[in-house]
Amino acid sequence: MKLGTPKETFAGEARVALTPDSARQLQKLGYECAIESGAGQAAGFSDQSYTDAGVEVIEGADALWKAVDVVAKVREPDATELTYLEKGKTLISFFNPAGNEAGMEAAKESGANVIAMEMVPRISRAQKMDALSSMANIAGYRAVIEAGNNFGRFFTGQVTAAGKVPPAKVLIVGAGVAGLAAIGTSTSLGAITYAFDVRPEVAEQVESMGAEFVYLDFEEEQQDGAATGGYASVQSEEFRNAQLAKFREIAPDIDIVITTALIPNRPAPKLWLEDMVQAMKPGSVIIDLAAERGGNVEGTVKDEKIVTDNGVTIVGYTDFPSRMATQSSSLYATNIRHMMTDLTPEKDGQINHNMEDDVIRGATVTHEGAITFPPPPPKVAAIAAKPKEVVPELTPEEKRAQEVAAFKAQTKQQVTLLTIGAALLLGVGLIAPASFMQHFIVFVLSVFVGFQVIWNVSHSLHTPLMAVTNAISSIIILGALMQIGSGSWLVILLGALSVFMAGINIFGGFLVTRRMLAMFQKS
Numbered sequence: 001m002k003l004g005t006p007k008e009t010f011a012g013e014a015r016v017a018l019t020p021d022s023a024r025q026l027q028k029l030g031y032e033c034a035i036e037s038g039a040g041q042a043a044g045f046s047d048q049s050y051t052d053a054g055v056e057v058i059e060g061a062d063a064l065w066k067a068v069d070v071v072a073k074v075r076e077p078d079a080t081e082l083t084y085l086e087k088g089k090t091l092i093s094f095f096n097p098a099g100n101e102a103g104m105e106a107a108k109e110s111g112a113n114v115i116a117m118e119m120v121p122r123i124s125r126a127q128k129m130d131a132l133s134s135m136a137n138i139a140g141y142r143a144v145i146e147a148g149n150n151f152g153r154f155f156t157g158q159v160t161a162a163g164k165v166p167p168a169k170v171l172i173v174g175a176g177v178a179g180l181a182a183i184g185t186s187t188s189l190g191a192i193t194y195a196f197d198v199r200p201e202v203a204e205q206v207e208s209m210g211a212e213f214v215y216l217d218f219e220e221e222q223q224d225g226a227a228t229g230g231y232a233s234v235q236s237e238e239f240r241n242a243q244l245a246k247f248r249e250i251a252p253d254i255d256i257v258i259t260t261a262l263i264p265n266r267p268a269p270k271l272w273l274e275d276m277v278q279a280m281k282p283g284s285v286i287i288d289l290a291a292e293r294g295g296n297v298e299g300t301v302k303d304e305k306i307v308t309d310n311g312v313t314i315v316g317y318t319d320f321p322s323r324m325a326t327q328s329s330s331l332y333a334t335n336i337r338h339m340m341t342d343l344t345p346e347k348d349g350q351i352n353h354n355m356e357d358d359v360i361r362g363a364t365v366t367h368e369g370a371i372t373f374p375p376p377p378p379k380v381a382a383i384a385a386k387p388k389e390v391v392p393e394l395t396p397e398e399k400r401a402q403e404v405a406a407f408k409a410q411t412k413q414q415v416t417l418l419t420i421g422a423a424l425l426l427g428v429g430l431i432a433p434a435s436f437m438q439h440f441i442v443f444v445l446s447v448f449v450g451f452q453v454i455w456n457v458s459h460s461l462h463t464p465l466m467a468v469t470n471a472i473s474s475i476i477i478l479g480a481l482m483q484i485g486s487g488s489w490l491v492i493l494l495g496a497l498s499v500f501m502a503g504i505n506i507f508g509g510f511l512v513t514r515r516m517l518a519m520f521q522k523s
Contacts, residue, residue, distance in 0.1 A: 004036075013074060015325050015332060018035055020050055020055070022334060023050065024053050033053075034056040040329070070089070072336045082106040091115070094118050095119075098373075112366065113353055113366060115363045116364075117129075117131040118132050120132070120362065121359060123358065129342070131332055131335040138327060140179060140260065142324055143178070144185040146320070147285045148189070151283070156168075156189060157190065167192050168192070170193045170194065171193075172211070174261035179195065218239060248275065256285045257280075258287045259271060259297055269296060281311075288314065305317070353367065442483065
């Protein structure tokens, strides 16, 4: 079968669903690959680079659609592209099935199979095909860069001869994939970063990235993230009021707001209202990543940047991944390639559209002349943070009792080991001749000293200083040197071998350490 990618018709779309690298991988699955001439130009992939990768370059969209069995694209197909669908063809792209009934009907009538990349279920096995996460990751990063482009100050604080510059304060609303990417970028730029999410289980992730989680003084039973595919669920009116009150409280202190909140198959919730915009300082910036679904911010204009009366810039661009087209295309093409891998279990270039497979069934919106959207819930639970087990705090008396019990157990173990060791030494001493015992005692003492030297090194230093600790442990070489002067040829031979092996440990350990330290030296 032949897989092809047409040029995107959506205005301003620069991404492409097939790259030269992904084409090489698809060919290993047994597929021939084709691309419309110029389809990858805006993403930095020339026709020649595709030709070099063994991809057929076809002139015109009409010829491309007719020549291939599988079509991979980025944006949902327009009315003209829907007319190219026919029985036996498979379309893999973003499709927006919840808001594209006409498209699904057209695909159903044509008999084509349609796989919507945004419908890939969020289960562990499907992470490699999760195009929403791939694009959200880029959007979150780019949102911070766009905010910096419109913000008139540094992100990080500075103290200069000309005066002190305070750090920017950034609020990220929604700690999904896009939100976490924005948090990581913001903190790495030195801003004081705050984050809010209706799912309390993400607080630990937020704080581990160096941001401060904004908590509400409100208790509400939260729906498990696994039940909603890892997305936020709809909250009660009381929770929403508490959330808005918190945002009103912090709005005057925030310099940059990035909103990422979306609920599957629903319009974006309004979270940053007009009075909050008015409360922000002149020069502040708001990036609304939910603009395509109506926006989280009152006043957002889709695909436009506006400046309010009080000097706040609101950015409603919906093409953040397309603004980093090369990176986005590479990631999206990899998602497509992994989907094709699941569709081709035999690696024979033939699609096996297995509707019993959770991932394939979940992403399929039309199949053999029938609409299969919405899909049933996946058999495997979605990716979600495991709730922390609540451990009751111990009283001082209970803690003391635990410490005493642990001390007694450790003492008992040490006494037992010493008793066994003494008994073994006594037995050896009664049986073995005096000449053997002289050597044996030196051996035991050398092992004991070497063990104690290593055991007293802090565990946190074992990895970075492993080579040095190996060298230090070779203090047992002293025992070997003492034995070389013995009259027995066997003892001399064993002592010499011990010196040789311990010497390798010593010199090799310091040599490896030097190489490790050289890795961290500036050239």
